[in-house]
Amino acid sequence: MLTEQPALHPSDEAILRESDKDPERFAVIFDAYHGEIYRYVASRLSVGHADDLAAETFLVAFRARRRFGAGGGHVRAWLYGIATNLIRRHRRDEERKYRALERAETAGRAEAGDHDDANRIVARVAASGVQRDLAAALRSLNRGDRDVLLLVALGGLSYPEVAEALGIPEGTVGSRLNRARKTVRSALGGADPTRADPTRADSYRDENRSTR
Amino acid sequence: MKDLELIRETLSAAPPSARATVQARNRLTAAIEGRRSPNRARRWVAAGAGALASFAVLAILLASYGERPGPQADPSEASAQDILLAAATQAVSRTETGRYWRVRTISVAGPIRVGEAPNAYDIVDRSVDERWIARDPSGTSWIGSRDLGCRPRSEADERAWRAAGSPAHWDFKADSESGSVRYSTAPGKGRLERLDSTHSDSRVLGIRASELPADPDELRALIAGSIAAGPDGFAPGTSGSEILLFGAMSQLLVEVPATAAVRAAAFTVLAGISGIRSTGAVKDDEGRTGVGIELVRESPDYVETHQLVVDPTTYLIMARSSTGIPAGAGEKRPVKEQRRVILEAGWTDEKPERPQD
Numbered sequence: 001m002l003t004e005q006p007a008l009h010p011s012d013e014a015i016l017r018e019s020d021k022d023p024e025r026f027a028v029i030f031d032a033y034h035g036e037i038y039r040y041v042a043s044r045l046s047v048g049h050a051d052d053l054a055a056e057t058f059l060v061a062f063r064a065r066r067r068f069g070a071g072g073g074h075v076r077a078w079l080y081g082i083a084t085n086l087i088r089r090h091r092r093d094e095e096r097k098y099r100a101l102e103r104a105e106t107a108g109r110a111e112a113g114d115h116d117d118a119n120r121i122v123a124r125v126a127a128s129g130v131q132r133d134l135a136a137a138l139r140s141l142n143r144g145d146r147d148v149l150l151l152v153a154l155g156g157l158s159y160p161e162v163a164e165a166l167g168i169p170e171g172t173v174g175s176r177l178n179r180a181r182k183t184v185r186s187a188l189g190g191a192d193p194t195r196a197d198p199t200r201a202d203s204y205r206d207e208n209r210s211t212r
Numbered sequence: 213m214k215d216l217e218l219i220r221e222t223l224s225a226a227p228p229s230a231r232a233t234v235q236a237r238n239r240l241t242a243a244i245e246g247r248r249s250p251n252r253a254r255r256w257v258a259a260g261a262g263a264l265a266s267f268a269v270l271a272i273l274l275a276s277y278g279e280r281p282g283p284q285a286d287p288s289e290a291s292a293q294d295i296l297l298a299a300a301t302q303a304v305s306r307t308e309t310g311r312y313w314r315v316r317t318i319s320v321a322g323p324i325r326v327g328e329a330p331n332a333y334d335i336v337d338r339s340v341d342e343r344w345i346a347r348d349p350s351g352t353s354w355i356g357s358r359d360l361g362c363r364p365r366s367e368a369d370e371r372a373w374r375a376a377g378s379p380a381h382w383d384f385k386a387d388s389e390s391g392s393v394r395y396s397t398a399p400g401k402g403r404l405e406r407l408d409s410t411h412s413d414s415r416v417l418g419i420r421a422s423e424l425p426a427d428p429d430e431l432r433a434l435i436a437g438s439i440a441a442g443p444d445g446f447a448p449g450t451s452g453s454e455i456l457l458f459g460a461m462s463q464l465l466v467e468v469p470a471t472a473a474v475r476a477a478a479f480t481v482l483a484g485i486s487g488i489r490s491t492g493a494v495k496d497d498e499g500r501t502g503v504g505i506e507l508v509r510e511s512p513d514y515v516e517t518h519q520l521v522v523d524p525t526t527y528l529i530m531a532r533s534s535t536g537i538p539a540g541a542g543e544k545r546p547v548k549e550q551r552r553v554i555l556e557a558g559w560t561d562e563k564p565e566r567p568q569d
Contacts, residue, residue, distance in 0.1 A: 023244045030240050031385040035227050038236075042225030050228065055236035059243050093443040101222070131222050138219070153219040184215045
């Protein structure tokens with residue numbers, strides 16, 4: 001049975017190799033992973049970003065498919081790596097989203113707007129203090145630590161997969177994840193007096209005013 | 213592991229809509245079919261890609277147009293500025309009574325590639341959307357919608373569809389709960405739902421209709437400031453900012469219950485956008501003739517066209533559309549297309565009801 005399985009269900013990696021000669025095969029990879037890559041991007045940025053960046057992830061992967069796999073990697077991890085690279089270009093938007101989550105409680109209700117997807121999430125989670133603390137912690141993380149933490153938390157990637165996705169050693173994955181989780185836990189665990197600083201509750205409209 | 217669960221819970225987003233899935237798959241299919249030159253493809257990969265990451269993010273070349281001819285008798289020949297300024301003059305005197313700002317539109321989304329190559333063809337997904345935005349901010353607003361079903365995009369697509377035996381539905385594999393999404397030619401049932409008070413319908417870039425200034429310079433400054441503070445951060449006056457300004461003014465004119473004076477200001481702001489031009493007489497998706505007002509943005513990979521169709525006698529907006537087409541010679545099939553025909557937009561005292569057949 002085991003020996004027959006690859007023939008019945010070819011691995012992602014085998015499909016990717018086939019797509020070198022038969023590009024149409026790549027659609028199988030899209031059908032299998034577009035949904036979860038989309039959710040990953042939408043979770044870190046917004047649905048609006050996900051509409052473009054999830055599609056983009058597969059275009060990048062398709063065009064680079066011949067370069068994949070010399071080292072025997074995993075297609076899923078590779079896709080998350082590409083998506084993470086694309087997300088990095090929108091770091092300001094990601095931080096804006098965490099800021100929106102932080103101020104959710106004081107805002108009272110969602111400020112709706114054209115590029116304000118984060119606010120729908122704000123409304124949904126009903127903004128407890130815990131979520132506000134969590135958002136502040138996520139915003140305070142450096143980029144590398146945040147990527148590792150969110151690949152694990154949102155994508156469910158293992159250490160080796162994160163290492164593969166980001167092109168870093170497994171040991172580095174471990175230390176970054178530890179550091180990130182420590183930051184998150186301490187933010188959730190203790191009261192931080194600086195957090196109550198009202199100047200941190202900057203809103204979209206306030207930023208808007210300050211630019212005029 | 214509680215911290216990881218909490219992160220998941222807090223950030224977790226919904227899966228993609230059928231439309232998002234199909235549009236993403238379309239873009240991949242276009243790449244698989246090799247619609248882009250190998251040269252271009254290499255450049256994409258080398259750049260770490262992301263060119264289309266967001267239509268709005270790229271370094272942009274705004275197509276520059278020469279001077280347009282001055283005012284002329286036939287509105288279809290007049291410059292975009294003249295048409296828009298005439299519209300501004302008309303807008304001031306429009307009726308302002310009614311409990312609701314009512315907008316009835318037909319939206320067309322796609323294209324969706326179906327069938328097997330070489331007999332593949334494009335279909336578009338159509339729906340009626342109807343909104344009743346209460347004038348009184350504490351009043352209840354309503355949204356009605358009805359799927360009109362899919363149909364072939366062009367006459368050539370229609371021939372291919374007939375040749376394929378006129379199928380009534382198309383299934384796509386998708387990473388969804390059921391494992392697929394279905395597009396059908398059959399219309400759906402009309403629905404009417406309450407719009408919650410925080411809905412963006414009565415706002416432009418987060419700014420309430422009641423807070424929009426009636427002075428064109430102030431309106432432009434306010435919206436440009438909002439764009440600069442937005443996710444793309446385009447500075448006022450840049451081509452990226454102008455494109456978003458065009459979109460915001462289009463939205464204001466069609467969807468938002470702004471006062472007549474604010475609508476007049478919006479037309480004046482549109483007239484001042486650089487690169488805007490008139491394309492003369494055009495037909496909207498319902499076959500009605502109007503004057504096209506267009507703004508084009510070119511990036512290395514895509515040409516984006518944003519268009520408004522203005523009624524040459526009433527100066528009301530008849531249609532809006534945005535289309536993205538791969539740059540360069542060859543394939544001219546849009547990668548992404550969003551078109552809306554405005555059947556009605558104005559104040560009314562009629563009672564909200566669900567869209568009928």
